[in-house]
Amino acid sequence: MQHLFEPVARPVAAGRFHRGPAVPVVFAVMLGVLIDRLSPLSLSTWLLVTACALFTGAMRFALRRRSASAALLLLSWASFGAAWHHWRWSCLAENDLSAWATDGGQLARLTAKVLQAPLILKNPDAAHTPWRAAERTMTVIECRALVSDTAPPQPVSGLARLMIEGRFDELSIGDVIEITGELVRPPTPANPGDFDSRGLLRTQGCIASSLPSRSKPCEL
Numbered sequence: 001m002q003h004l005f006e007p008v009a010r011p012v013a014a015g016r017f018h019r020g021p022a023v024p025v026v027f028a029v030m031l032g033v034l035i036d037r038l039s040p041l042s043l044s045t046w047l048l049v050t051a052c053a054l055f056t057g058a059m060r061f062a063l064r065r066r067s068a069s070a071a072l073l074l075l076s077w078a079s080f081g082a083a084w085h086h087w088r089w090s091c092l093a094e095n096d097l098s099a100w101a102t103d104g105g106q107l108a109r110l111t112a113k114v115l116q117a118p119l120i121l122k123n124p125d126a127a128h129t130p131w132r133a134a135e136r137t138m139t140v141i142e143c144r145a146l147v148s149d150t151a152p153p154q155p156v157s158g159l160a161r162l163m164i165e166g167r168f169d170e171l172s173i174g175d176v177i178e179i180t181g182e183l184v185r186p187p188t189p190a191n192p193g194d195f196d197s198r199g200l201l202r203t204q205g206c207i208a209s210s211l212p213s214r215s216k217p218c219e220l
Contacts (some may be wrong), residue, residue, distance in 0.1 A: 028074040032081030040090060046083035050076050089202070097143040097158040097183070105184035111153065112141035112160070114175045120167055137164040139171060140206060147178065159206045161186070 036046070057072030092098065100108065121136045141162045145153035162179065171177070186197045186206075 024074055025077050028077040029081030029084075032078035032083075033085040035078070036082035036085045037089070040086055041082070043083055043086050043091060046079050046086055049079040050083060053079060093157045095154075095156050097156045097160055098185070100146065100156070101183045101185045103185050105182035107181070108183040109147045109178065109180045110143055110156065110183075111145045111147055111176065111178050112143045112162070114139055114162075114171050114173055114177060115142050115159070116140040117173055118168060118171045120169075135167045137166065137168040137171070138162065141177070141179075144176075161201060161206045 032046075053072045053076035057069045057076060060072060061069035097110070100106070116139045118137050118139045121138055123132055123134050123136075139162050141160055143156045143158050143160055145155050147153050160183075186201050189196050
């Protein structure tokens with residue numbers, strides 16, 4: 001006589017769910033980022049809300065009020081996400097290069113360090129636009145000083161996008177260069193729905209662009 005063995009599935013208790021504590025935390029942080037994006041407050045305000053929510057949540061947890069402590073913990077994560085977004089998006093150093101950049105552009109001479117390998121951009125419509133360069137070189141630089149012939153170099157900080165008319169492969173990551181050209185803010189969308197170049201660069205930390213008036217920057 002042959003006996004067949006079939007394992008019995010472990011019964012699952014009714015009403016029991018798997019818990020994922022990281023999921024509400026992630027959503028709370030995202031909500032905080034969105035709130036600061038739409039209605040920004042100061043960094044100190046967000047940090048104060050975070051500290052108060054953590055302290056009050058700890059007190060509620062000690063009194064065994066778990067629901068209230070969980071809600072306050074999520075509030076602290078949301079305010080922390082808002083504080084992080086505000087620090088990354090709105091807090092700039094006093095000597096940030098964007099203070100000298102304008103929408104129309106102004107001539108400047110600055111010293112900077114190359115942070116990104118140069119990217120060669122080709123003009124797909126070069127045959128019909130002879131007034132535009134067939135190729136452009138783009139990279140990201142870390143600004144260090146504004147240079148003047150009549151005054152000592154003025155220290156600056158911040159990142160900028162460097163655009164060079166023509167092909168320039170000699171740039172390498174870590175090179176310290178001197179650039180003479182227009183210092184301008186990235187353009188805003190001309191019409192609703194257009195590509196937001198300024199917004200994209202700002203998410204990368206670049207609030208200014210430098211457009212050299214000569215094809216090759218001077219390496220120091």
